[in-house]
Amino acid sequence: MELAEALKHAIDGNAVLFTGSGFSYGSQNLEKKTPMNGRDFAKFLFSQCDVGDADDNLALASQLYVQKFGAAKLAELCRNTFSIRAPAEHHIEIMKLPWQRIYTTNYDDLLEKSAAENSKALVPLTLEDLPEKYISNARICLHVNGFINKLSVMDLAGGFKLTAGSYLSDGLTGSNWAGVLRQDVRLARAIIFIGYSMYDLDIQRLFHAEDIKHKTIFVTSPKPSSTDQIMLPMFGNVLPIGIEELASAVATESRTYSRTKHKNIFIALEKINAPSLSRQPNNADVEKLFLYGQIDHALLSPTNEDGHPRKYTVDRLSGTHVSETLKTNEDIVLVSDLGNGKTVALEQLAQNLAGTGWNVYRFTSDTKNSRQEAIQLLDLPGSTALIIDNYVPYLDFIDFVSIRRTGKNFRFILTGRSHVHEAFRDRLENALRVTEFAEFDLNRLNRSEVNDIVDLIDSYGLWAEFSAFSDIEKLNIVRSGCDGQLHQLLLKIYNSPHISEKISSLFLQLPNHLRRIAIAVFILKGSGLSSDRAILNELLKDSPLIRLSNTDRESVQFLWDDSTGHIRLKSSVLAEYYLTKLADASVVVEILLEMFLQALKLRDQSTEYEYFMRSIMSFSALQKLLPKNGLRGATIKFYEAIQSTDFTNRNPHYWLQYAIARLSFEDNLDEIAPYFKSSYALAKNINYDTYQIDNHYARFLMVKATREKNYELAYNLFLESKALLTKQMLHEKKHYPYRVAASINDFVRMHQLEITPHHRIEILNYSKDVINRIAQLPFEVRRHKHVTTCSISLQSVISDLS
Incomplete structure (x- = not known):
C-alpha cells in the first residue's frame, strides 16, 4: 500500500496507528530532551552501573540498575525520562487524524499530550485494563509495555515491561487485548507503524498470522538500521521518510481529501421491518408452511388488516416474559431441538420488536463487512437487536460485538439446538461478557399451544387419515403420541400415505445432480453450519452450485431460498424426513464422506470446517442424516472410512461416537470395549x-x-x-x-x-x-x-x- 492511500483511510477513520520509540523524535521530556529509545536507555543504564561495552538488552540493564540503586530510583529515572513536557508540531499534526485505534510500545505520554493539543481526549490503557470497559465509548491508546503515569515501584516486576522480571510475566498474547488487536487489524483498511522495529516476538507472530502485509506501512527514519531493512519488508511497505515528512504528507492530504461520509447502509446485515397488515392465509399458504417450511413473513402478524386473529402459526412466546426480559437488558436465547419451531419463533419475535420501534437486524455470516456494519449498529439511536439463528459457529463474532457494546441499548437474540447449547453455554457466557442471559426452551408445546396447533391443523384439513378423530384424540396425538413436540407432529403428518407420496414425487422429479445437491444442503443444515453458498461449494467437489441453471434453481425453490447468497432451508423437518425415510442410504453416506473429506482439507482455513466435521461425526447427528433403512451399514461405513484420518485417529470424541453407535446397534460388547478405552486414553492426553x-x-x-x-x-x-x-x-x-x-x-x-x-x-x-x-x-x-x-x-x- 502507498502512503497517500493509507492516509486517506486514516482520514476516514479506518486506519490503525502503531508507534514505537522512533515516534518520540523531536518531543521534549521533563529534562527538555527527546526521550531515549529502548536501545539508548539500556546503554545509559549500563553506563550508570559502570558496565562498559554492554549491548542494548534493556531487561538486563534495568535489572542491574535495580540491584545497584533500587527500584525506587529506577522508577524516578523513568518518570523524568518518559514524561513528556512538550510534543513537536509533527506529533500534533499526526494526532489530528481520527485513528480507528492506537497502539504503542512506548512508556511515554506523548500520544496523549499530542491529542490534548488538538483538544481531543485520549484515554491511556495498559494490558491490565479490561477492553470491554473502554472500547465502546472512548478514544483509547493501548500502551503494550506499560504507561509512565501508571508506574509504581511494584509495576517494575509486572505490567511495566522494563526489568527482566517483568518480561517473565504474560505479555500481549496472554491478555484480553490480543483478540481486540487481531480484530482491529483485520477490520482496518490501513495499518501505519511509526518508529517501530518489530522486535517484539508476540507482535511479530500476531501480524504474521493475520497476513495483512498488503495494507501495512512502516515509517522509519531516513537511515533505518540494517535490522529494520531486513525485518520490516517481511511485514509491509517500508518508507524511510522520517516522522516530519510523514506529518507534512498528513497535512497535505488533509487539505486535499474530504473525509468519506459514512451512511448507515447495511448489506451484510439484513434489516427486519415491522410487519405490514395483509390478508388472511389460505390453504395453500398453510400447506406450504407445514409441508415445506415456506414462511410468508407478511402473515406472521397475529392479526390481519381488520384486526381479526390470523390462523397461520402458533405464537410460541406469547405466554413468556420476553418483553420484560428485554427491558432488563438481558440477551435472549431460544433453545430447541431441530424442527421444534425456534426459527419461526425467532421471526415472530423479530417482527414484534420491529413493530414496537426497535432496530432489528439479522446476521447470517461472519465477514469483514458484517463486523464493520455491526459497529455501525452500535451507534444507531434507540434500541437495537441483532438476530443470529444457530449462534455456535459465531461465538467470535458475538465476542467482537459484545466487547464494544458497553453502555449501548443493544441485545442479542440467538437460537441454538438444545444439546449443542448445553455444551456451549459457558462459552456463550464468555462471548456475551455477561453472567446471565435469558433462555426459553421451545421443545414442547404448552397446553394452550397444543390446543392452538390442533385448531390450526383442523382449520386447514391437514390431519389426513386422522381427520375423523375426535378433538380429545387429536389432542392426545400431540401430547402423548408426539411428546408435545412440533418436530414429531410434523413427521407424523408427513408419514400419512397421501403426504408421503406427494413429498416422494417432488424429489423423484429432481434430476440426479440436483438431488445430490439437495442432500448436501440437508446435511449442512443438519450439522448446524453456516448456510453460505460458498461453504457448500467448498464441501462438494467441482463446486456444483456455480453451474446451476435458472431452470435448476426454479426446480429447488420449494426446498430453499438462495437469493441472498445464503441457502435458507425452508423446512429442516422435511429435510430430515427425506434423508431418513426416502433417500438411498448408499448415496447419502457417499455424499456425507465427500463433504467430510473436503472439510478435512479446508480445516486450517476456517474453524467452521472443523465444527462441521465434529458435528456430523456425532452419532446423534448421523441418526437424523442417514436413512433408517440401512442405518447400521451406512453408519459403520462412515466411521470406518474416516477412521484413519489425522482428525479422528487420535480424537477421543471420534472413538466415543463410534462406541455409542455400535452400542445403539446392540453389537458385540467385546468389540465395543476397546473404543471406550481408546477414548479415555486419548482424553487423558489432551485434558479432555x-x-x-x-x-x-x-x-x-x-x-x-x-x-x-x-x-x-x-x-x-x-x-x-x-x-x-x-x-x-x-x-x-x-x-x-x-x-x-x-x-x-x-x-x-x-x-x-x-x-x-x-x-x-x-x-x-x-x-x-x-x-x-x-x-x-x-x-x-x-x-x-x-x-x-x-x-x-x-x-x-x-x-x-x-
Missing part, C-alpha cells in the same frame, strides 16, 4: 472433559451387566456403572445420568431370581435415592422425557424388589 465418555461408559456397563449370565460378574458391572452415575448426579443437574439409570430396570428383570437379599436392599435403596434426587432437580430437567422415564422405571424396580 470425560463427562460424556463416563455417561456412555456407564450405559455400556449397564448393558453388559444385563447381558452377563454370571450373576456375580453382572453385579460388579452394575456397581461400576452405579459409581459413575452417582458421581454425575452429585456434580451436575442434567438429564444424562438419569437416562442410563432407567436401564437398572432391565438389569433387575434379567437377574431377578438370582439377586441376593443384601443386593436387593442395595438396589432398592439406590433406586429410592435416585428418585429423591429427581424430585430436587430444576423443573425443566425434572420434566425431561428421559428423567420422567427414569422415575417410572425405578418405581417399577422398587415394586418388583419390595
Whole structure:
C-alpha cells in the first residue's frame, strides 16, 4: 500500500496507528530532551552501573540498575525520562487524524499530550485494563509495555515491561487485548507503524498470522538500521521518510481529501421491518408452511388488516416474559431441538420488536463487512437487536460485538439446538461478557399451544387419515403420541400415505445432480453450519452450485431460498424426513464422506470446517442424516472410512461416537470395549472433559451387566456403572445420568431370581435415592422425557424388589 492511500483511510477513520520509540523524535521530556529509545536507555543504564561495552538488552540493564540503586530510583529515572513536557508540531499534526485505534510500545505520554493539543481526549490503557470497559465509548491508546503515569515501584516486576522480571510475566498474547488487536487489524483498511522495529516476538507472530502485509506501512527514519531493512519488508511497505515528512504528507492530504461520509447502509446485515397488515392465509399458504417450511413473513402478524386473529402459526412466546426480559437488558436465547419451531419463533419475535420501534437486524455470516456494519449498529439511536439463528459457529463474532457494546441499548437474540447449547453455554457466557442471559426452551408445546396447533391443523384439513378423530384424540396425538413436540407432529403428518407420496414425487422429479445437491444442503443444515453458498461449494467437489441453471434453481425453490447468497432451508423437518425415510442410504453416506473429506482439507482455513466435521461425526447427528433403512451399514461405513484420518485417529470424541453407535446397534460388547478405552486414553492426553465418555461408559456397563449370565460378574458391572452415575448426579443437574439409570430396570428383570437379599436392599435403596434426587432437580430437567422415564422405571424396580 502507498502512503497517500493509507492516509486517506486514516482520514476516514479506518486506519490503525502503531508507534514505537522512533515516534518520540523531536518531543521534549521533563529534562527538555527527546526521550531515549529502548536501545539508548539500556546503554545509559549500563553506563550508570559502570558496565562498559554492554549491548542494548534493556531487561538486563534495568535489572542491574535495580540491584545497584533500587527500584525506587529506577522508577524516578523513568518518570523524568518518559514524561513528556512538550510534543513537536509533527506529533500534533499526526494526532489530528481520527485513528480507528492506537497502539504503542512506548512508556511515554506523548500520544496523549499530542491529542490534548488538538483538544481531543485520549484515554491511556495498559494490558491490565479490561477492553470491554473502554472500547465502546472512548478514544483509547493501548500502551503494550506499560504507561509512565501508571508506574509504581511494584509495576517494575509486572505490567511495566522494563526489568527482566517483568518480561517473565504474560505479555500481549496472554491478555484480553490480543483478540481486540487481531480484530482491529483485520477490520482496518490501513495499518501505519511509526518508529517501530518489530522486535517484539508476540507482535511479530500476531501480524504474521493475520497476513495483512498488503495494507501495512512502516515509517522509519531516513537511515533505518540494517535490522529494520531486513525485518520490516517481511511485514509491509517500508518508507524511510522520517516522522516530519510523514506529518507534512498528513497535512497535505488533509487539505486535499474530504473525509468519506459514512451512511448507515447495511448489506451484510439484513434489516427486519415491522410487519405490514395483509390478508388472511389460505390453504395453500398453510400447506406450504407445514409441508415445506415456506414462511410468508407478511402473515406472521397475529392479526390481519381488520384486526381479526390470523390462523397461520402458533405464537410460541406469547405466554413468556420476553418483553420484560428485554427491558432488563438481558440477551435472549431460544433453545430447541431441530424442527421444534425456534426459527419461526425467532421471526415472530423479530417482527414484534420491529413493530414496537426497535432496530432489528439479522446476521447470517461472519465477514469483514458484517463486523464493520455491526459497529455501525452500535451507534444507531434507540434500541437495537441483532438476530443470529444457530449462534455456535459465531461465538467470535458475538465476542467482537459484545466487547464494544458497553453502555449501548443493544441485545442479542440467538437460537441454538438444545444439546449443542448445553455444551456451549459457558462459552456463550464468555462471548456475551455477561453472567446471565435469558433462555426459553421451545421443545414442547404448552397446553394452550397444543390446543392452538390442533385448531390450526383442523382449520386447514391437514390431519389426513386422522381427520375423523375426535378433538380429545387429536389432542392426545400431540401430547402423548408426539411428546408435545412440533418436530414429531410434523413427521407424523408427513408419514400419512397421501403426504408421503406427494413429498416422494417432488424429489423423484429432481434430476440426479440436483438431488445430490439437495442432500448436501440437508446435511449442512443438519450439522448446524453456516448456510453460505460458498461453504457448500467448498464441501462438494467441482463446486456444483456455480453451474446451476435458472431452470435448476426454479426446480429447488420449494426446498430453499438462495437469493441472498445464503441457502435458507425452508423446512429442516422435511429435510430430515427425506434423508431418513426416502433417500438411498448408499448415496447419502457417499455424499456425507465427500463433504467430510473436503472439510478435512479446508480445516486450517476456517474453524467452521472443523465444527462441521465434529458435528456430523456425532452419532446423534448421523441418526437424523442417514436413512433408517440401512442405518447400521451406512453408519459403520462412515466411521470406518474416516477412521484413519489425522482428525479422528487420535480424537477421543471420534472413538466415543463410534462406541455409542455400535452400542445403539446392540453389537458385540467385546468389540465395543476397546473404543471406550481408546477414548479415555486419548482424553487423558489432551485434558479432555470425560463427562460424556463416563455417561456412555456407564450405559455400556449397564448393558453388559444385563447381558452377563454370571450373576456375580453382572453385579460388579452394575456397581461400576452405579459409581459413575452417582458421581454425575452429585456434580451436575442434567438429564444424562438419569437416562442410563432407567436401564437398572432391565438389569433387575434379567437377574431377578438370582439377586441376593443384601443386593436387593442395595438396589432398592439406590433406586429410592435416585428418585429423591429427581424430585430436587430444576423443573425443566425434572420434566425431561428421559428423567420422567427414569422415575417410572425405578418405581417399577422398587415394586418388583419390595
